Amino acid sequence: MSRILITSALPYINGIKHLGTLAGSMLPADVYARFQRARGRETLYICATDEHGTPTELAAAAVGLNPATFCAQEHEVQARLGAAFGLSWDHFGRSSSPQNRALTQQFAQQLWEAGFLEERVTQQVYSRADRRFLPDRYVIGTCPHCGYEAARGDQCENCTRVLDPADLKNPRSAVSGSTDIEIRDSKHLFLRQSLFAERLRGWIEGKKGDWPLLVTSIALKWLDEGLQDRGITRDLEWGVPVNAGDWGANPQGARPDAEGLAGKVFYVWFDAPIEYIGATWEWADANPNTGGWERWWRAPEADDVTYVQFMGKDNVPFHTVGFPTTLMGVNEGANSPWKLVDQLKGFNWLDYYGGKFSTSQKRGVFMDHALELLPADYWRWWIIANAPEGSDATFTWEQFQTQVNADLADVLGNFVNRICKFAETRFEGRVPEGGTPGELERRLEADVAAKMTELTTLMEAREFRKSATALRQLWVLGNQYLTEAAPWTALKTDRDRAAVVVRYGLDLVALFARVSAPMIPNASAAISEALGVMTDAGWPEPEGALGMLRPGDPIRAPDVLFRKVEDGQVAEWRERFGGAE
Numbered sequence: 001m002s003r004i005l006i007t008s009a010l011p012y013i014n015g016i017k018h019l020g021t022l023a024g025s026m027l028p029a030d031v032y033a034r035f036q037r038a039r040g041r042e043t044l045y046i047c048a049t050d051e052h053g054t055p056t057e058l059a060a061a062a063v064g065l066n067p068a069t070f071c072a073q074e075h076e077v078q079a080r081l082g083a084a085f086g087l088s089w090d091h092f093g094r095s096s097s098p099q100n101r102a103l104t105q106q107f108a109q110q111l112w113e114a115g116f117l118e119e120r121v122t123q124q125v126y127s128r129a130d131r132r133f134l135p136d137r138y139v140i141g142t143c144p145h146c147g148y149e150a151a152r153g154d155q156c157e158n159c160t161r162v163l164d165p166a167d168l169k170n171p172r173s174a175v176s177g178s179t180d181i182e183i184r185d186s187k188h189l190f191l192r193q194s195l196f197a198e199r200l201r202g203w204i205e206g207k208k209g210d211w212p213l214l215v216t217s218i219a220l221k222w223l224d225e226g227l228q229d230r231g232i233t234r235d236l237e238w239g240v241p242v243n244a245g246d247w248g249a250n251p252q253g254a255r256p257d258a259e260g261l262a263g264k265v266f267y268v269w270f271d272a273p274i275e276y277i278g279a280t281w282e283w284a285d286a287n288p289n290t291g292g293w294e295r296w297w298r299a300p301e302a303d304d305v306t307y308v309q310f311m312g313k314d315n316v317p318f319h320t321v322g323f324p325t326t327l328m329g330v331n332e333g334a335n336s337p338w339k340l341v342d343q344l345k346g347f348n349w350l351d352y353y354g355g356k357f358s359t360s361q362k363r364g365v366f367m368d369h370a371l372e373l374l375p376a377d378y379w380r381w382w383i384i385a386n387a388p389e390g391s392d393a394t395f396t397w398e399q400f401q402t403q404v405n406a407d408l409a410d411v412l413g414n415f416v417n418r419i420c421k422f423a424e425t426r427f428e429g430r431v432p433e434g435g436t437p438g439e440l441e442r443r444l445e446a447d448v449a450a451k452m453t454e455l456t457t458l459m460e461a462r463e464f465r466k467s468a469t470a471l472r473q474l475w476v477l478g479n480q481y482l483t484e485a486a487p488w489t490a491l492k493t494d495r496d497r498a499a500v501v502v503r504y505g506l507d508l509v510a511l512f513a514r515v516s517a518p519m520i521p522n523a524s525a526a527i528s529e530a531l532g533v534m535t536d537a538g539w540p541e542p543e544g545a546l547g548m549l550r551p552g553d554p555i556r557a558p559d560v561l562f563r564k565v566e567d568g569q570v571a572e573w574r575e576r577f578g579g580a581e
Contacts, residue, residue: 002041002304002305002306003041003042003043003044003296003304003305003306004033004036004041004042004043004044004305004306004308005043005044005046005280005296005297005305005306005307005308005339006029006032006033006036006043006044006045006046006308006309006310007029007045007046007047007276007307007308007309007310008025008026008028008029008030008045008047008309008310008311009024009025009026009309009310009311009312009315009319010047010048010049010050010095010272010275011025011026011047011049011050011078012049012050012055013049013050013051013056013070013071013074013075013078014055014056014059014074015059015074016077016078016081016366016367016368017078017081017366017367018357018364018365018366018367019350019352019357019364019365019366019367019370019379019383019395020312020349020350020351020352020357020364021312021367022085022367022379022383023347023350023383023386023387023388023393024310024311024312024313024347024349024350024388025310025311025312025315025347026047026082026087026310027085027087027380027383027384028310028345028347028384028387028462028464029045029047029308029310030045030086030087030088030089030518031380031384031464031518031519032308032310032459032462032518033045033088034088034517034518034521035459035518035539038514038517038518038536038538038539039538039539040538040539043090044090044280044283044296045088045089045090046089046090046091046093046276046279046280046283047082047087047089047091047092047093047279048091048092048093048094048095048097048275048276048278048279048282049071049074049075049078049092049093049094049095050095050268050272050275051067051071051075051094051095051096052095052096052236052238052239052240052265052266052268052271052272053135053234053236053238053239053268054134054135054137054138054236055137056070056071056238057236057237057238058175060238067237067238068096071094071096075094078092079092081367081368081371084367084371084376085367085371085376085379085380086376086377086380086521086522088521090283091279091280091282091283091286092279093275093278093279093282093283094275094279094282095268095271095272095275095278097275097278097279097282099278099279099281099282099285100240100271100274100275100277100278100279100281101240101241102278103274103277103278103281104240104266104270104271104274104278105240105241105243105246107274107326107330108189108232108242108243108247108266108270109243109246109247109248110329110330111191111326111329111330112189112244112247112248112250112256113247113248113249113250113251114250114251114329114330114332114333115192115250115251115252116191116192116195116329116332117189117190117191117192117232117250118189118190118192118229119187119188119189119190119256119257119260119261120187120188120189120190120231121185121186121187121188122185122186122187122188122231123166123183123184123185123186124183124184124185124186124235125139125153125165125166125171125181125182125183126181126182126183126184127173127175127176127178127180127181128178128180128181128182129173129176129178129180129181130173130175130176130178132175133184133186133234133235133236134153134165134173134174134175134181135153135154135234135236136152136153136154136163136164136165137152137153137154137155137174138152138153138173138174138175139152139153139165139168139171139172139173139174139181140152140153140168140171140172140173140174141153141165141168141169141170141171141172142168142169142170143156143158143159143161143163143168144163144167144168144169145159145161146158146159146161151163151168152174153165153167153168153171155314157314160218160221160313160314160317161225162222162225162228162317166183186235187257187260187261188231188232188233188234188261188264189231189232189233189242189244189256189261190229190230190231190232191229191230191231191232191270191322191325191326191329192229193227193228193229193230193321193322193325194227194228194229196227196324196325196328196329197223197227199328200219200223200227200320200321200324200325200328201220201223203324203340204216204219204220204223204320205220207344210343211343211344211346212344212345212346212389214313214316214346214347214348215313215316215320215344215345215346218313218316218317218320218346219316219317219320219321222317222320222321223321227321230322231267232266232267232269232270233261233264233265233266233267234264234265234266234267234268235263235264236264236265237263237265238265239265239266239267239268239271240265240266240271241264241265241266242261242262242264242265242266244256244257244258244261245258269318269322270322270326273318273319273322273323273326274323274326277293277297277338280293280296280297281293294336296339297338297339298336298337298338298339299336299337299339300336302339305339306342306343307339307340307341307342307343308341308342308343308344308345308462309341309343309344309345310345310347311344311345311346311347312346312347312348312349313346313347313348313349315346316344316346319341319344320344324340324341327339327340328340343462345462347387347388347389348388348389348390348391348392348393349388349392349393350383350386350388350392350393350394350395351392351393351394351395352364352365352394352395352578353394353395353396353578353579354394362577362578363577363578364395364577364578365395365577369577373569373573374565375522376522377408377520377521377522377523377562378404378408378562378565380519380520380521381404381407381408381468381519381520382395382400382403382404384464384465384467384468384519385403385407385465385468385469385472386403386465387464387465387468389463389464389465390465396579397570397573397574397579398570400565401565401567401569401570404562404565405564405565407472407475408520408523408561408562409561409562409563409564411472411475411476411479412475412512412516412523412561412562413560413561413562414479415475415478415479415482415508415509415512416509416512416527416557416558416561417557417558417560417561418482419478419482419502419505419506419508419509420506420509420530420555420556420557420558421557422487422488422502422505423502423505423506423555423557424555424556424557426491426498426502427499427502429554429555429556430551430552430553430554430555431502431503431506431549431550431551431552431553431555432498432499432502432503432551433499433503433551433552434495434496434499434500434551435496435497435498435499435500435503436496436500437500437504438500440481440484440485441500441504444477444481444504444546445546447477448474448477448508448511448542448545448546449542449543449545450542451470451473451474451477452474452515452540452541452542452545453542454470455467455470455471455474455515456539456542458470459518467519468519471515471516471519474511474512474515475512477508478505478508478509478512481501481504481505481508482501482505485501485504485505486501487501487502487505503549503551504546506531506549506555507546507547507548507549508546509527509531510527510528510531510533510548510549511540511545511546511548512524512527513525513527513528513531513533514528514537514538514539514540514548515539515540523561523562526558526559526561527558527561529558530555530556530557530558531549531553531555532553532554532555533548533549
């Protein structure tokens with residue numbers, strides 16, 4: 001049985017994340033990790049805050065803190081909110097950790113000494129108004145390819161083309177808005193990605209049909225446009241320092257210009273993916289009896305590991321081209337190569353009433369505010385049930401209200417409440433014994449087995465939207481069975497028949513608690529506690545999924561699992577967070 005290594009795209013340190021960030025990486029990764037643990041597989045779910053770069057420097061300065069202190073505070077906020085949403089990271093690390101610094105510098109040295117880095121004098125944008133070099137993303141202008149007027153200097157969000165600041169028309173500083181900018185020479189290191197173009201193409205082509213079409217299409221589009229070498233250093237203070245003075249010669253016998261590279265740091269998109277490995281190292285250091293971190297990442301120990309990445313579509317190019325190039329280069333001639341991703345799940349956007357979430361415009365729901373309004377399971381269910389897999393998805397308060405009320409309150413909550421209260425009042429709060437299952441129960445068992453097979457297959461395939469639909473259909477089977485079997489009517493004339501129905505109904509409740517746990521863990525735990533069953537009983541096999549409870553076991557009706565979202569709340573929240581224009 002293979003081990004499962006899961007990483008979700010690192011949330012940037014600057015600011016509390018919105019629901020779209022949850023939908024595009026962290027929450028699906030958590031659902032999948034919970035599912036794989038329930039299947040009995042050794043699973044490691046790793047994430048971290050992405051802490052380097054100009055946005056951090058500017059945000060820290062705005063609140064009067066140095067970047068290290070600012071990042072430490074923001075990391076705690078994001079860790080706390082993630083835990084409150086039930087994100088079951090095995091470790092939530094930091095890209096500024098000593099482990100990631102060591103790995104980033106080690107990888108860069110190996111790439112240089114293997115001939116996959118080279119020095120180039122580049123023209124960098126310098127803002128006289130801001131008195132600083134501007135990183136690519138802090139130069140804004142018109143995209144030369146599609147005409148989008150707010151394209152960043154590293155990538156156009158509209159057409160996804162990779163850019164250099166010099167490509168932009170009408171460039172200006174994103175910090176001050178000033179057009180008082182000039183171009184200055186600066187020496188930098190470039191990763192020679194172009195050398196790996198054909199190798200990458202073969203690798204990505206081999207993933208067709210295995211990875212989502214969204215992912216392979218974006219990756220191949222990059223290659224089709226001509227893979228360019230990429231600068232991996234920046235003129236900043238906050239980041240992993242370039243330690244070129246420690247490096248040896250490359251295959252041509254040249255050593256790096258340590259003086260010319262002094263004071264520079266590695267580009268955030270070079271060190272951030274390496275933090276997947278760095279965070280695993282952090283986890284192992286914090287948990288010394290887990291067997292070490294390299295067994296998850298390096299052959300031959302990691303040969304039994306299936307590595308699964310989760311991310312939004314904007315992150316796909318860096319994970320299908322940039323990071324694989326780094327690892328392929330480091331692996332050249334290595335006795336113990338680093339593991340490349342096996343499965344990559346990319347997501348489209350989750351937007352808000354057809355537009356982007358925006359902190360400045362107070363549009364959309366962010367993680368802290370979401371938890372002020374409703375418990376995490378409401379949000380978890382809606383996001384997974386509407387996962388932006390095949391296309392972009394849109395959040396509206398009206399649709400959110402309709403769906404959580406119907407699915408969580410009416411279908412699941414109503415079923416659990418009806419059967420548990422009936423057992424409490426009519427069968428002394430115990431699983432009843434007596435009676436013989438009939439044709440209705442045999443049909444139910446067959447229907448449950450078929451739906452469990454479908455749900456398990458979809459979860460293994462990371463088809464989250466379809467998985468939520470299959471789970472809801474499983475809940476519906478319970479309601480249909482109760483309606484048809486009508487134990488309240490049977491009890492009047494045939495207590496044994498009513499006992500059979502209640503027993504099967506309670507078994508369905510126990511089953512629902514187990515298979516709903518990856519998506520709505522808090523409600524599942526509440527149901528399990530009310531039935532007196534273990535919350536970590538594992539994922540049931542389709543055949544024999546019922547029968548977890550024994551006659552005579554005590555049960556009670558849990559408190560109301562999901563209260564309905566009222567019209568007045570929707571009106572209030574639309575006013576507070578924005579709605580349709």
